[in-house]
Amino acid sequence: MDRIRIVGGQKLHGTIPISGAKNAALPLMIASLLTRETLSLQNVPALADVNMLVRILGHHGVDYSQNGRRVGEDEHAARAIHLCARDIVDTTAPYELVSKMRASFWVIAPLLARMGEARVSLPGGCAIGTRPVDLLLMALEKLGVEMEIEAGYVHAKAPKGLIGAEIAFPTVTVGGTHTAIMAAVLAKGHTVITNAAREPEVVDLATCLNKMGAKIKGVGQSRVEIEGVGSLTGAYHRVLSDRIEAGTYAMAAAMAGGDVMLEGAEPDLLGSALEAITQAGATVTTTNEGIRVQRNGAGLTAVDVSTAPFPGFPTDLQAQFMALMTMAKGRSRITETIFENRFMHVQELARLGAHIKLEGDVALVDGVKMLQGAPVMATDLRASVSLVIAALAAEGETVVNRVYHLDRGFEHLEAKLGRCGAVVERLSNPG
Template sequence: MKFRLATAAPWWRPANGNLLRIQGGRPLVGTYPISGAKNAVLPLMVSALLTPHLVTLRNVPANLDVAVLAALLQRLGCEMHWSTRAGDLALTLSADRIRPTGIDADLVARMRASVLLLGALLARCGEARLPMPGGDAIGLRAIDFHIAGLRAMGAVVALEGGLIHAKAPAGLHGADILLPQPSVGATENLLLAAVLADGTTTIRNAAREPEITDLAACLITMGAGITGLGSHVLTVTGGRALAGAVHGVMPDRIELGTLACAAAMTDGELMLPHGRLDLLGTAAESFAAAGVDLRETEGGLIARRANAGLCGIDITTQPFPGFATDLQAPTMALLTLAAGASTISETIFEQRFRHVDELRKMGADIAVHGRTARVRGVDRLRGAAVTCTDVRAAAALVLGALAASGETVLDGLDHLDRGYDRMTGKLAACGAAIVRTDG
């Protein structure tokens, strides 16, 4: 596994140590560079399969998920070249000759985004054979919407023995598709398939997340015909041969929101380059109500705690522009120190409160009833030994540790590596007492 990742992504060097030790109670002050968005770069990398021409992505985050997907694409025959200039990691992909089968199950099991290979391979090769994708254990996240949409476009899909085997004997064709829910993954998968399908495809009740707009913008640069960006109805005029493209990955809005919470929790002040309030959707208003002061400047956002302090709020996760489910765990960490009580309702994933028990070990007062959590603010958190259970839970525990008194030791760091680019080093540069060590 390590050999394959290093071959596909030579920059990937797992950080030394399997434990993260944080001495809390220090304000974060300085500039924290926001990386390219993890949730945007993965479908952008897959989009390179749609053309034999070169696709170059800039502002690529150096995280484990990117390394794993690079290894998957390499197994499909995709060639890639990495370069770094002034701290900007760039990737050029060439999918001149690709193989639609032979994907490693162990790599697919490590990431949910691997399901996006289905639409791209069907569109380009007329066939795809893919193990069932893995990812965080935060809910069922069924791929029924993906498969139903592809079948409407002419694909024949069979699920047997843990494998997805899809063919399009006569090629894919345009279709009018209504998604039962605005699924981000299904919208991306169908968009990738539709740009090469014959005719016009309309995706109704499409997800509106900024990462989808970023993907569509890249596909348009490659020559695709897509209208309705940022709306619930995407119309794709397919059948066009796609050219190459050079595209800069959008800033990571989840990292942005997470570090805004970190600044407020530690009573520090962070400059977050390239940050924009519009990327946060309604979360920007929720943060303001909770006492997170976000000010837009020419270079990004400045985040700090409001003069009135942190205050309890009620939030409900919703598709964009609603409060992002990926920000729920970091925001819960923030609210553990807010005056009064808060209510968090999770409507997207049914198992996304796995971080609650770990925050309780640090002294948080949280009660869970079904998919609703009641958080009562405490005066302080205490350092403890905790375990990361998924990508966003890992970030929440880091935030709790930064604000807690004493030392916190975090295990399960693969989750942190998957979603965050050099978080330990960037936090240390802002004054955090944080080090990665062996157990």
């Protein structure tokens, strides 16, 4: 199993190109099931989760191709992909595939919309009341879906077809909003979604669906209206840039110091996070190229943040910001309001010398003057990259184990940091 070795203490100087957003690419790829024609997506990142979703969609009969592959080149290296679900050959999404990636559960919506039925495994390790799978199913029931949950599978049918309805989410849910939109675009009649997620990735999905012939209004607002259509066409769409990757590298630059240009980053997608980084002591400048982050000499200052749905501080940047705060002067208070059990990185940051105290959904971080390199273990995607950020400023060598988590969400991480002067390398096949 691969590991990443980092020797801390090097400032970062250079340009980091920001990839397409994984959290936008995945629902866009799933939307290919809604049409018999080809959906072409550009700026798709080369990630393990994207590769896995290609396999899952192939199981349902989606044909996949990509541009520009050369002989001997990695089959997922190209940045433009083409998906065609002319014939859906299987409406079952089995546990062995869904369990490997939660977002793949969203195939339930287009399968119901196209075929009137779906049998989809519940995501692995997920109680029905945690993370809003229950809200996702509620939205489908509002649209006329009948379902049973048996032996870990959702058996869903729409005997009269999907029917437009009013869907009021009690809490903001990105997955529920994605699902409701994908189901409603082919439903008969009018659908209104209230308390819809406003995340840029939701907007990107709706923008692409409108290109395909959907009639969606109000995206980016808490109230979304959809007029169902009989069918959708193919389309060409460029995946928006990854705000989480951009925010991660912005925090890495603030942590290590130096001067980094995040090429292609979109500041409008990162308002609250950039504000927190600025308050911590970095200089953040927006340009036509992207976002420039500088910190030379001055120390970091403790900043309190609380995660919230967009446009608030993203839960997907909470672990990274905590790493930044481990060397800030004073005490910072980090409150996680979106997901339970999202402080698993705390114990590993403590191995590097961080002083963090947990009180329920609050982490109290007392900054230290210096972190010390140590072997650490990645527990999930965002936790793993928080360890990389901390290691960039730690004294000595840090080895991050289980980096397959990183490969799920960060394209060419070692190369991007390495080109800016970080001492970072991947170690394969450890003894």
